[in-house]
Amino acid sequence: MTTENLISEIKKKKSFLCVGLDVDLEKIPSFLLEEEDPIFSFNKAIIDATQQYAVAYKPNTAFYEAYGIKGWKSLEKTINYLNQTYPEIFTIADAKRGDIGNTSSRYAKAFFEDLGFDSVTVAPYMGKDSVEPFLAFENKHTILLALTSNEGAYDFQTKKIAKEEVYKHVLKISKSWKNAQNLMYVIGATKAEYLAEVRKIVPDSFLLVPGVGAQGGSLKEVCKYGMTKDINLLVNSSRGIIYASKEQDFAEAAAGEAKIIQVEMKAILDGIS
Numbered sequence: 001m002t003t004e005n006l007i008s009e010i011k012k013k014k015s016f017l018c019v020g021l022d023v024d025l026e027k028i029p030s031f032l033l034e035e036e037d038p039i040f041s042f043n044k045a046i047i048d049a050t051q052q053y054a055v056a057y058k059p060n061t062a063f064y065e066a067y068g069i070k071g072w073k074s075l076e077k078t079i080n081y082l083n084q085t086y087p088e089i090f091t092i093a094d095a096k097r098g099d100i101g102n103t104s105s106r107y108a109k110a111f112f113e114d115l116g117f118d119s120v121t122v123a124p125y126m127g128k129d130s131v132e133p134f135l136a137f138e139n140k141h142t143i144l145l146a147l148t149s150n151e152g153a154y155d156f157q158t159k160k161i162a163k164e165e166v167y168k169h170v171l172k173i174s175k176s177w178k179n180a181q182n183l184m185y186v187i188g189a190t191k192a193e194y195l196a197e198v199r200k201i202v203p204d205s206f207l208l209v210p211g212v213g214a215q216g217g218s219l220k221e222v223c224k225y226g227m228t229k230d231i232n233l234l235v236n237s238s239r240g241i242i243y244a245s246k247e248q249d250f251a252e253a254a255a256g257e258a259k260i261i262q263v264e265m266k267a268i269l270d271g272i273s
């Protein structure tokens with residue numbers, strides 16, 4: 001999907017919500033465990049119920065890899081279902097990959113070609129040649145970890161090298177890489193106050209902002225510092241939406257949570273437009 005398509009979907013739906021599909025069999029309604037593929041059944045119901053409020057879905061691959069081959073099959077069925085039923089929706093494989101170039105090119109093929117995701121999250125630690133193989137794919141997006149939502153982000157990402165924080169080096173240096181137009185960045189919602197600095201370096205890049213909901217980040221703060229005239233934000237919530245209920249009404253309850261966020265997003269967008 002092109003960036004222009006994503007922006008037009010955001011404007012049409014008045015939403016920049018990304019729903020995180022982080023499925024844990026211990027947290028889903030127990031009656032689903034009798035289904036042949038409980039993870040896919042859960043995802044399908046959640047997607048169908050929430051798609052009117054969301055522009056993106058982000059399965060975190062850890063939650064699928066944890067169940068071995070069966071989990072990977074559920075991931076494949078989920079991305080196929082999204083691509084076939086809701087082709088206008090942006091898909092993110094949250095896999096946090098990155099390795100020497102030869103290996104990164106295999107990761108890129110796995111997520112972009114074999115599974116058909118629009119984007120994948122990538123760690124910048126191994127540098128340019130570990131990221132460029134992902135960037136080589138046209139109309140596919142590489143979402144580079146810049147300033148993450150967790151406490152450990154302060155261990156390295158905010159430390160200074162040559163008087164500047166590491167996350168700023170990541171933003172600046174990555175802009176010079178081949179096909180940098182295919183880059184997006186992860187900035188945690190729990191660090192919204194940093195977004196003003198981030199926007200000085202990457203004024204127009206899309207930012208994936210996880211950390212509202214269960215991690216307590218504020219949507220208003222994220223928008224205040226991170227939103228551009230074309231919005232250029234995808235705000236993710238996983239547990240706060242998908243585990244709203246463990247009963248028969250789990251999908252409706254998830255839709256209710258997604259709607260609350262979308263209504264807040266619409267109000268913000270109406271305020272700026």
Ligand SMILES: O=C(O)c1cc(=O)[nH]c(=O)n1[C@@H]1O[C@H](COP(=O)(O)O)[C@@H](O)[C@H]1O
Nearest residue numbers: 060121148149188210213214215237238239
């Ligand atoms: O790359 C990510 O999506 C990510 C980066 C980050 O800095 N913080 C973060 O929470 N995430 C992911 O975003 C999701 C957040 O889930 P909830 O806390 O349940 O909303 C999880 O899949 C995390 O792995």
